[in-house]
Amino acid sequence: MKAEHNLMVSPVNRVMAMLALVFLYLPIVTLVVLSFNANEVTTIWSGFSVQWYADVVGNDAIMRAARNSVIVATVATLLASAAATAAALGVARSTTAHRTSVEGLFSMPLLVPEIVTAVALLLLFVIVGLPLGLTSVVLAHTVFCIPFAYYPIKSRLAGLDPALIEAASDLYASPWRRFVRIELPLLAPGIFAGALLAFISSLGDFVISYFVSGPGSTTLPVYIFGMIRTGVTPEVNALSALFLLASIAAISIAFFVVRRLNEGNNAAGGA
Amino acid sequence: MTTSAKRRNLALTAPAMVYLAIFMIAPLLLMLYVSFLERAQFGGVQWGTLTTVAYEKLVVERDLLGQLAFNTDYLSIFARSFKLAGITTVLTLLVGVPTALYMTTLSKRNAAIVLFLITIPFWTNLLVRNFAWILILRNDGSLDWVLQTLGLTHEPLNILYTPLAIGIGLTYSFLPYMILPAYVALERIDRRLIEAAFDLGADRWRTLRRVVLPLAMPGIIAGAVLVFVPCLGAYVSPELLGGGKSLMIGNLVQAQFGESRNWPFGAALALVLVLFLLLALASLALLKRRSALRLS
Numbered sequence: 001m002k003a004e005h006n007l008m009v010s011p012v013n014r015v016m017a018m019l020a021l022v023f024l025y026l027p028i029v030t031l032v033v034l035s036f037n038a039n040e041v042t043t044i045w046s047g048f049s050v051q052w053y054a055d056v057v058g059n060d061a062i063m064r065a066a067r068n069s070v071i072v073a074t075v076a077t078l079l080a081s082a083a084a085t086a087a088a089l090g091v092a093r094s095t096t097a098h099r100t101s102v103e104g105l106f107s108m109p110l111l112v113p114e115i116v117t118a119v120a121l122l123l124l125f126v127i128v129g130l131p132l133g134l135t136s137v138v139l140a141h142t143v144f145c146i147p148f149a150y151y152p153i154k155s156r157l158a159g160l161d162p163a164l165i166e167a168a169s170d171l172y173a174s175p176w177r178r179f180v181r182i183e184l185p186l187l188a189p190g191i192f193a194g195a196l197l198a199f200i201s202s203l204g205d206f207v208i209s210y211f212v213s214g215p216g217s218t219t220l221p222v223y224i225f226g227m228i229r230t231g232v233t234p235e236v237n238a239l240s241a242l243f244l245l246a247s248i249a250a251i252s253i254a255f256f257v258v259r260r261l262n263e264g265n266n267a268a269g270g271a
Numbered sequence: 272m273t274t275s276a277k278r279r280n281l282a283l284t285a286p287a288m289v290y291l292a293i294f295m296i297a298p299l300l301l302m303l304y305v306s307f308l309e310r311a312q313f314g315g316v317q318w319g320t321l322t323t324v325a326y327e328k329l330v331v332e333r334d335l336l337g338q339l340a341f342n343t344d345y346l347s348i349f350a351r352s353f354k355l356a357g358i359t360t361v362l363t364l365l366v367g368v369p370t371a372l373y374m375t376t377l378s379k380r381n382a383a384i385v386l387f388l389i390t391i392p393f394w395t396n397l398l399v400r401n402f403a404w405i406l407i408l409r410n411d412g413s414l415d416w417v418l419q420t421l422g423l424t425h426e427p428l429n430i431l432y433t434p435l436a437i438g439i440g441l442t443y444s445f446l447p448y449m450i451l452p453a454y455v456a457l458e459r460i461d462r463r464l465i466e467a468a469f470d471l472g473a474d475r476w477r478t479l480r481r482v483v484l485p486l487a488m489p490g491i492i493a494g495a496v497l498v499f500v501p502c503l504g505a506y507v508s509p510e511l512l513g514g515g516k517s518l519m520i521g522n523l524v525q526a527q528f529g530e531s532r533n534w535p536f537g538a539a540l541a542l543v544l545v546l547f548l549l550l551a552l553a554s555l556a557l558l559k560r561r562s563a564l565r566l567s
Contacts, residue, residue: 010475016370025392026407028403090283113545119302122528123301143295247396
């Protein structure tokens with residue numbers, strides 16, 4: 001087993017993989033290191049300082065933008081997770097045609113270039129007369145949160161024994177009771193993982209927020225973009241580094257949950 | 272399936288379907304409609320009369336005397352976008368496929384760790400990660416500092432705010448989109464086929480070319496499309512690393528909704544992007560079918 005595994009081992013591939021990893025992490029590391037630089041001129045190192053982090057925390061506009069981001073991500077995630085959970089249950093025992101049409105529509109927000117979705121939604125909101133604010137940002141974010149919330153629930157459902165749910169029906173549980181007592185607890189890890197992915201994508205979204213947010217509804221990425229445009233300051237470095245580390249922490253949790261979930265599925269399949 | 276079960280299934284999927292119909296499909300149709308309208312004098316659009324003015328603007332321009340003249344300004348932005356998206360796709364192929372190959376030779380545990388490391392940047396904020404390249408590439412930035420400290424260069428390289436900087440940003444942004452599908456495709460290959468190729472006397476390069484890559488081709492092509500399509504419509508990398516000039520289609524679209532205030536033209540440009548997406552997906556389906564036929 002081991003020997004055939006290594007038939008394709010090649011030093012070229014190894015070097016390329018190392019290069020790819022260095023390439024992916026070099027900017028992240030550079031950013032984090034420079035955010036602790038005491039010098040105003042961000043690229044000349046002159047000593048360790050957490051001054052810029054203090055500035056970020058003390059900046060009211062940044063805190064407001066952060067609050068907006070959290071509100072938007074929370075509401076969009078709740079809406080998307082509810083819709084995605086229902087949809088996953090709906091297609092689980094439905095026809096292939098039904099499933100294909102649902103999943104085809106769900107893949108659209110992921111396939112259509114972000115800038116196109118952003119422009120199209122802006123036109124919709126302006127023409128319908130919806131003022132650009134937190135509501136428009138939430139409505140827009142829910143669009144791409146639905147597919148992110150859906151796929152982990154779907155993979156959780158695929159790993160479940162249908163007999164569990166059928167047994168509940170056989171025992172005369174009402175649909176609602178069956179959902180609350182059987183399906184929801186069984187799906188919970190999938191719903192959680194999906195919600196986390198939806199939350200992370202909402203928090204990180206810049207392009208769509210940039211188009212559909214108004215003056216009072218600036219989200220953190222939109223605020224950071226404005227800061228970068230006016231000039232690279234140590235404060236931007238600190239804020240960006242904080243943002244990066246927070247999303248890395250969140251995605252690590254999501255990844256861990258999904259892994260546990262898949263291991264659970266494999267174990268259930270083997271039993 | 273009973274009628275009530277059918278109705279129940281439809282009702283369960285209805286909220287998400289209706290939501291996406293209103294906030295994904297309807298906006299695209301609206302955009303299609305707006306692209307055939309004329310701009311109003313102070314931004315916005317004139318309702319009612321349909322025209323193809325916005326699409327004509329892509330190739331011709333009306334001069335002061337009202338005469339139509341061929342205009343290559345926008346076409347050159349399209350050409351640059353295609354060139355950058357193409358170069359980025361090739362670069363991600365050159366780095367991504369060997370990386371994916373390397374991952375298949377790792378133990379399950381190590382492969383999971385590398386997979387995790389490649390997935391993290393994919394999920395973290397694109398804007399912030401592109402911003403980090405400003406720190407590296409700008410004059411007297413980290414790259415200049417390293418090179419000058421080592422005595423390799425004595426002048427700033429002046430990379431930031433050039434198409435090269437955009438290319439670096441795009442490759443960086445979309446590399447995981449290539450590695451992940453390529454890895455999934457390579458991982459699925461039946462190892463006995465590789466063993467058989469070796470047993471029959473093929474060397475590593477020949478096995479790679481004749482067995483491994485053809486089998487993984489659908490995944491590699493999918494990766495290429497996943498890189499090429501968002502690159503074509505990229506906004507963040509060209510905006511931050513290209514220095515705010517309208518260097519790619521994405522910036523041009525944004526400008527129509529910002530300073531230029533020409534919604535029909537912006538809508539038309541965005542639709543052209545959708546058209547390229549559809550073409551890419553159609554060719555992907557075609558290529559997949561062809562490679563499936565060849566293997567069967």
